Structure formats: structure tokens, C-alpha cells
Amino acid sequence: MYIYDEYDQKIVDQRVAQYRDQTRRYLAGELTDDEFRPLRLQNGLYIQRHAPMLRVAIPYGNLTSRQVRKLAELAAKYDKGYVHFTTRQNVQYNWPALENVPEMLAELASVQMHAIQTSGNCIRNTTSDQFAGVAYDEIVDPRPWCEIIRQWSTFHPEFAHLPRKFKIAVNGAKEDRAAIMVHDIGITVKLNAAGQVGFEIYVGGGLGRTPMIGDLIKPWLEPEHLLTYLDAVLRVYNRYGRRDNKYKARIKILVKAMTPEAFAAKVEQEWAHLKSGPQTLTDEEIARNHRFFTAPAYETLQGDDPSFLAAIEASPAFSRWVDRNVFAHKVPGYAAVTLSLKKHGVPPGDATVEQLEAVAELADRFSFGELRVSHGQNLILADVKESELFALWEEAKRIGFATPNIGLLTDLICCPGGDFCSLANAKSIPVAKAIQERFDELDYLFDLGEIDVNISGCINACGHHHIGNIGILGVDKNNAEFYQITLGGRQGADAQIGKVIGPSFAQEEMADVMSKIIQVFVENREADERFIDTFDRIGADPFKNKVYEGKPAGKAKKEVEA
Template sequence: MYRYDDFDRQLVAERTAQFRDQVARRISGELTEDQFKPLRLMNGVYLQLHAYMLRVAVPYGTLNGEQMRKLGYIARTYDKGYGHFTTRQNIQYNWPKLNEIPDALADLATVEMHAIQTSGNCIRNTTTDQYAGAAADEIEDPRPYCELIRQWSTFHPEFTYLPRKFKIAVTGSPNDRAAVRVHDIGLRMHKNAAGETGFEVTIGGGLGRTPFVGKTVRDFIGKNDLFSYLEAILRVYNRFGRRDNKYKARFKILVHEVGIDDIRQQVEEEWAKIKDGSLRVSDDEIAQYIAQFAPPAFEELQDNDPEFERRKQAHPDFAAWVRSNVIAHKQPGYAIANISLKPIGGIPGDATAAQMELVGDLADQYSFGDVRVTHEQNLVLPHVKKADLFSLWAELNGAQLATANLGFVTDIIACPGLDYCALATARSIPLSQRISERFGDLERQYDIGELKIKISGCINACGHHHVGHIGILGLDKRGKEFYQITLGGDASQDAAIGKIAGAGFSEAEVVDAIEALITRYIDIRTVGERFIDTYRRVGMDPFKEVLYGDR
């Protein structure tokens, strides 16, 4: 895990002091809200529907136990006792008082955390696979490259004021768990014909008002050249991205309107000017960063633990949790333990201060102090001995953190929606709770199988509804909340934007509509076929029939 150096500490301390002064000037009236807005956004502070909101960066979704406990402390001290984990692997606090936010940032700085570049027209928090460094299918741990991207992009003088926000995701696995193809830049690690490890580079992906799946701009870029190539892409965007219309300013619009071939030519020409300069990273430098993410001191264990198997036989609830929430680890005798933040009827992504503090303690006890935040709003302990899984589960279960629903119908992504967000046009949280309660029976979830439902409270798509197997978009229709359904979206390596099924449904109708879709899927699926597979095989018509046949 990366640790701050003296430069990092100085940078964060100076930024915190600057913002404390800016807040004081806002409170005194020396700064108007319009003057204060760009300053607060540069420090992760939004003005939401009811209060200010603070978004804290969790670089590439990696935390240690001490940091997780500090997040719990921030929730208890400066908020209402909870935080909300986001689809950018960050955490948001919805109720801080403006005059106390500088103190919160100062407290975060003591554990090497900050809120820099979590908002504004800059390069946002780089995200990656939540199982990085642990997954059995991984080519290489992508986090050293995420850290290099963080250092390259933080306060980059050329890219501080981009046409619009810019998002990068990286995966080191052929099974994409980071949704790289719906980012401005997506990096997929793979080997070329010569056996060298590098990255496929996709650009122009993104959700929101105009969703696109990213296009490949380069099949392979070597590790040493990665950062000069990223610089070339950003220079092209900074030069040609629109600044006259914020709805046309995202990189995806530029790629779509100009075309991938012309953009590729511009990038390659720019790269040719800079590729042999200071941004070329040496093998020795890369090795230094890889060493900072060295695997923990694993014990030599057998993969088959008899006591673990006996516990599963004796405790059906534990066995159910293992079945859905425990993933294979690359190290024999270890497992990846997922912690669902989607209790039945709960608010997706929320965790209380006590829960965060407990997870920090459990990380230290069972997972070498390592915690991950997923873009699907859950948590992960990536390095747990199989022999410790039962004890871990028992502690999680006592804290309502052992819901056995990872990847199932109740593992819903949802944005805060109209309960908090000033941009929202409908509520997301109550709808997610009602769907969760409707399908809460575990055996029913097992029967349905993998199904990703994603809900957004407005067209900005913070809930990633475009890439849900079933996506739900909340809209305002003459003062009432209506919900539009999309089908066939996918954020994996087979990324696809969902298609609109038809007219929207009222708040009273939408849960029944979701049940009708799932019932039809069960009726027409083949053995072992997931919802997304069935949709791809039969298309939209059978599902439209059950949604609109009687209308």
C-alpha cells in the first residue's frame, strides 16, 4: 500500500490551510457563494439540496484499517453518524457544517486522506478493480499504475481547468470489474504478441445525458510509455473539447463528433512530440512503485481447510454468505471476503460510524489492514485466511454487514437521488428499498441468479443505470416521479448501454414492473442462463410484452 512522502504531506497540509481561510472568508461574507463555489469544488465540497456535502477521495478504492476508522470518526464527529460510499470508490458525507469542514479535512490529513479533485473540471479519482493484488485471474496488480496516475494528475497545471470532469479506470484482469469501457480513459492490462505486459487504451466512454461505450484508441501501450500517452490524450481533449456548452463538453462528445480515427491521429501526433521526454517512466521507477504494493506476508497454507468446510456444513447462513460473498484468492488458503452494504430494505452504500470502525478493526485482525471500496458501493477485505472466514462472518453478522447478496437482485446500485441531491428529478433510495424488500428472500435471489439493478435519480446517471442489466432512471413528469426502465446494459468486458423499454412507470407501478420482467426472464431462460444472457438471446420484445401488453 502506498504511503505518503514528505511532498504529499506538505501538499495536503497547505491545501487544508488554504481552504480553512477560504471558508472563513465565505462565512464572514467577504466571499459570495458564487465566488466561493469554484474554491469549495476544488476541495470536494458541494452544496446539495439540504446542506453542504463533503466527498473524500479513496484513491483506487484502497484504505487501511486506521483510515477506515477515521472515516467512522468523521461520520460521528462532523455528520449524522454515517457516510455513503459512491460509484467512484469514494465516500460522501451529506450533512457537515461548513465551518467544521476544514477541521474534518485536517483530521483526514492525519491518516493521509484528502478531498482534492473529487469534484470540478479536473481528473477525478482513478478507480480500479476492488480485488487488485488478490484476484486469481489477475495479470498484474494495477494499483502501482493507479498511484502513478494519481501523482501525475494531481494539480497538473495543464489540466486543472479542463472543459469538463475527466475519469480514468484501470483493470489488471481480463474480467473487467472496474467498468473501464464507460470511462473517459479505460486501461485494460494484457500481454502483446511478444509477451510484454501493457495496456489497451479505450477513450470516449461515459454515462450521463449521452452515454457511450469507449472505443479503442490504441491496442497496446507499454508501461514505460503509458503516462506520456495519457498526457497526449488529455492535451487533445484540452485543446479541442468544447467550453461553450457544458452538455457538449465531455470527452465522449468530442470522440463521438470528431470520430475515433481522427482523434487517434491527433493523439499519436501529440504523443510523438513528448514520448521520449520526462514522462517516460523507467523500469526502475516502475519497480519502486510495484514494491510499494508488494503482497502481504502470506502464510504457506493448504487451500482445502477441513474446519472451513465443516463450518459451512454446520451453519447454513455462513454457507450462504460464502457462496455469494467470498471470491477465490490467488494465494492458497486465502479468500477475498466481500462486505455487502445492501442489507434488505437498507440504503445502498451507506455505512454507520460504528460499522466503519468495526471494518477497520476487522481489516487489521483478518486482512493485513487492507480494505477496498468497490464501484458497486460495497466493501472488501481482500486477504482473509479461509480458516478465519467463520469468525469474520460472525462479527460482520452481528453488525448487520453479512447480507449474502453480492451480485444478486438486492445488490442494487443507487445514487442519493432527490432525498439529497439538488440535481435529482426523482428519489432513488426509497425505490431501491422497496425492490430489495420485494426480492429479499434468499432462496428466491439464488433462483433468479446474477442480476444487476442500477438506479439513478436523474439523467446524470450517478447510479450507472445505463449499464444495469435492468436500469431505472427517475424522472419528473408534471410534478410526479416517473421511472424509465432500460434493459441489457452491462459494465463488464462485454460493456453495453441499455435500451429504453418504453414509457415510464409511476412510483406505485415500477416495483411490479420489475417483478414482471424477472418473472418473464425465469419463464424463458435456459439452464444456467443469466438475465443478461437471456436478454441478449431473445431481445427486447418478450420483456416489452409483459410491461406494456395491457396498456
């Protein structure tokens, strides 16, 4: 974990003081609503349907047990006893009072946390692989680079008022678990043939109204030039990104309008001035950041712990949990465990005060006092001994965090939706709940295998519906809540945007629609094929024909014509 020194602490403390003054002036009528809005947003405070919503950053998903206890304390003291983990490794309070926010920030600052730039038209929280540093398929640990980017992006004076929000994600593993291709800037940390670290830079990915996959504009960037290059990209965007229409203001629109080649050339031209300037990283700074992300005191273990293997034999339920929720670790005898925040019937990503306190205990007992948050809205204990997995499973069951559904259909990614969010067209939580209830039978769920289902309550796509194998988007149709289905989306290195299959459905139809989609999959599935592989093989038409049976409007063309 990165630990603040007096400089980091001073910056966060000065932010608390600044925000306290801004809140005071707003409440005193010295700042208008229009003036206060961008200022509070840059501090993660939205005014929502029922109350303000405060979004707190969890930089690249890393937390200590002490920080989790503080999150729990704030939820009890200033909120309704629970928090919501988001798809961007942030955590949200849904019910704070506006006048209490400065005090909440002061408390967060006391455990080296903040809400800086968690919203607004600025550089947001940098996100990464939840298994960074421990993944068996990792090439380079992205965390030191994430921290370097976090510091560079925090109160960057030139990029505080960009045309639109700006999101950066970093991946250093073979599999991309950080969805870098759908970020404004996606960075892959890699090694060249000589074993030296460098970066691939993608720009212009994003979801929202106009989903796009990022374009590679820099196939190899030496590490010392990371920040000057990012400065160049951001400067080109800050100067030339559209500001006349907020729906066309993301960098992806600029990149597309200029063409990726011309955009890359413009960046190179700007970078020529900045390259090797003062912002060039020093060896010492690179080393300093790496010192915070060294391996914890692992024991030397053989792996294939006998008690662990025996427990798998003895308990089918434990075995199933291990299959779904335990991830291979690079150190023998250790595993990374995903605690599912997708218990059926509970809003995806929510955790209560009691659960947070209990999970902090688990982190202390089983995983060196640290936790991770995934963009899949689950919590991770990254360094658990195999010999302790059974004990951890028992404890996780007790607090409702042991649903063995990671990667399965009910491990839904879901935004807060119309129950809370004032932007939403439709509720997302009741749809998630209906799907979880419909597919509540664990054996069946397990047999279905990996299916990413993503639900967004509106086109802002906080639930990343475009990259779900099955994406669900809330839409407004004559003031009623309807849901549009996309199929074929996927994240990772071969990220693709899903395609809409046809007219939308009413909320009460959604569980049946899901059943029909799954039925088509099961009927056409070969061996243990994943949903997405079956979909790629048979295409969208069989799905369309099934879900729109008796509804000519949405059926595949050839069937309608026939």
C-alpha cells in the same frame, strides 16, 4: 498500500491551508458564490438539498483500518453518524457544515486522505478493480499504475479547468470489474507475448446524458510512456473539447465529432512532442510504486481448508454466503470477502459509525488491516484465510454486513438520489428499498442468480443505470417523480448500454414492474441461465408486453398492431 512520504504529505497539507483560506474568504464575502463554486467543487464540496455534501477520495478503493476509523470519527463529530460509499470508490458525508470542512480536511490529511479533485471539471479519483492484487484472474496488478496516475493527476497545472469532469479507470484482470469502457479514459494493463507489461488505452466512454462505450485508440503503449501519452490525450481535450455547452463538453463528444481515428491521430501528433520528455517514467519510479503493493505476509497453506469445507457442509446459510460473497484468491488457502452494504431496508452503500468501527476491527483481525471499496458500493476484506471465513461471517452478521446477495438482484447500485442530491429528478433510495422488500426471500433471490440492477436519480447517472441489466432512471414528469426502465445493459469487456423499454412508471408501481420483469425471466429461463443471457436470447419484447399489459402505449409493436 501506498504510504505518503514528506512530499505527498506536504502537498496535501498545503491543500488544506489553501482551502481554509478559500473558505475564509468566501465567508468574508471576498469570493462570490460563482467564484467559490468551482473552487469548492475541486475539493469535493457540493451544496446539496439539505446541507453541503463532502466527497472524500479513496484512491482506487484502498483503505487502511486506521483510515476507516478516521472516517467513522468524522461521521460522528461532523455529520449524522453515517457515510455513503459511492460508485466511484469515494465516500460521502451528507451533512457537514461548510465552515467545518477545512477542519475535516486537516483531520483527513492526518491519515493520508483528502478530497482533492473529487468533483469539478478536472481529473477525478482514479478507480480500479476492488480485487486488484488478489484476484484469481488477474494478469497485471493495476495498483502501482493507479498510484502513478493519481500523482500525475493531482494538481496537474494544465488540466485544472477542463471543459468537463474527467474520469480514469484501470483494469488488470481478465474480467473488467472497474467498468473501464464507460470512463473518459479506460486503461487495460496487459502482457505482450514476450511477457512485458503495457497498456491498452480507450477514450470517450461515459454514462450521463449520452452514454457511450469507449473507443480503443492505442492498442499497445509501453509503460514508461504512460504519463506523456495521458498528457497528450488531456491536452487535445483541454484545447478542443467543447466549452459552449456543458452537455456536449465531455471528451466522448469530442471523440465522436472528430471520429476516434482522427482523435487518435491528433493525440499521436501531440505525443510526438512529449514522448521521451521529462515526464517519461523512470525504471526507478516504476519500481518505487511497485514496492508499495507487494504481497502481505501470507502463510503457506494448502487450500481447501478442512474446517472451512466442514462449515460449508454444516451450515446452508454459511454456504450460501460463501457462494455469493467470497471471491477466489490467487493465493491458496486465502479468499477475498465482500461485506454487503446492501442489507435489505438500508440505503445501498451506507455505513454507520458503529459499522465502520467494527469493520476496521475485522480488517485488523482477518485481513492485514486493509480494506477495499468496490464500485458496486460494498466493502472488501481482500486477504482472509479460508479457516477464518466462518468466524468472519459470524462477525459480519452481527454488524449487518453479511447479506449473501453480492451480484444478485438486491445488490443494487444506487446513487443518493432526491433524498439528498440537488441534481436529482427523483428519489432512488425508496425505490431500492421497495425492490429489496419485494425480493426479500433469500432462497428465491439466490435462485434468480446474477442480475445487476442500477438506479440513478437523474441523467447524470451516478448509479450507472445504463450498464445495469435492469437500469432504473428517475425522471421528472410534470413535477412528479417517475422512473424509466432500461434493459440489457452490462459492464465488463462486453459492456453495452441498456435500451429504454417504454414510458416511465410512478414510484409506487416500481416493485410490481420489477416483479413482472423477473416473472418473464423465470418463465423463459433455460436451466441456470443468467438474466442477461435470457434477455439476449428472447429480446426485449416479452418484457415490454408483460410490464405494459393493459397499457397500449408501451407494448411491443407487433402486439399492439395485432
